[in-house]
Amino acid sequence: MNELFTNYQTQVLTTLLALGILIITRFLSSKAIRKVGQISDLNDIRTRLILKYVAIGHGVFMVSALVLIWGVNFREVGLILSSVFAVIGVALFASWSILSNITAGVILFFSFPFKIGDHIRILDKELEGINEFWIEDIRAYHVHLRDPQGELVTYPNNLFLQKAVRLLQPDDADSDGSDAL
Structure with a gap:
């Protein structure tokens, strides 16, 4: 175990740093979103929905950071990601209006015109x-x-x-x- 840590010390420390940054930014963004929702007197359900979107964004960011930190072979990952994105692309194209409605919902939350x-x-x-x-x-x-x-x-x-x-x-x-x- 000690040899494993010695060989991958930089990656382990960078992963811990990235995890710490993720926790801090998630906490701060969550607090800011709740504050915006409270100040603008928005429905709590809308605030929780935006918090869910931000959590998903943080998760995607963390997975991307881990791939970069641990130096995953991009040729292997590229093949998998191209297959996954092809399927997702077809699904999103078929339901493009759903994606635009979600984006509009986020805009309505932060601009709170109504x-x-x-x-x-x-x-x-x-x-x-x-x-x-x-x-x-x-x-x-x-x-x-x-x-x-x-x-x-x-x-x-x-x-x-x-x-x-x-x-x-x-x-x-x-x-x-x-x-x-």
């Missing part, structure tokens, strides 16, 4: 009839909206960022002249 309970108007010609809603929930892929008739509408996060959305005040009137919702 909160749960806000009354909004979506300026979209493709929406039939009513375009005023209350935001009921903001999830990873879509936003739950409630229309004046009480029906639940799910609206994809990427469209929520692409379309113009107006935050309505309680005294704003509906487009047909009736009282605000």
Whole structure:
């Protein structure tokens, strides 16, 4: 065992340093995300979702660092990774909208232009009839909206960022002249 440590002393110490950096950055980023969620009065479920994304990112970073530290043969790893990425690439291409909705959900979390309970108007010609809603929930892929008739509408996060959305005040009137919702 002592001979093993002597032969790989640099790699073991560098791995421990990388692990320490990972723990510190994960703790600090987690604390910062929770603080942003608390300051902007965001739903705890949204905060936990972003924390999960950051944890996955840290994990990918750590695996990459370990591959570099231990000097894994890139030809062997390249063959495995090219096969894995080919399968993942086909899967992501088939579900590209899911990836864009997740990314839009992260952007909505950090920019927090809207909160749960806000009354909004979506300026979209493709929406039939009513375009005023209350935001009921903001999830990873879509936003739950409630229309004046009480029906639940799910609206994809990427469209929520692409379309113009107006935050309505309680005294704003509906487009047909009736009282605000």
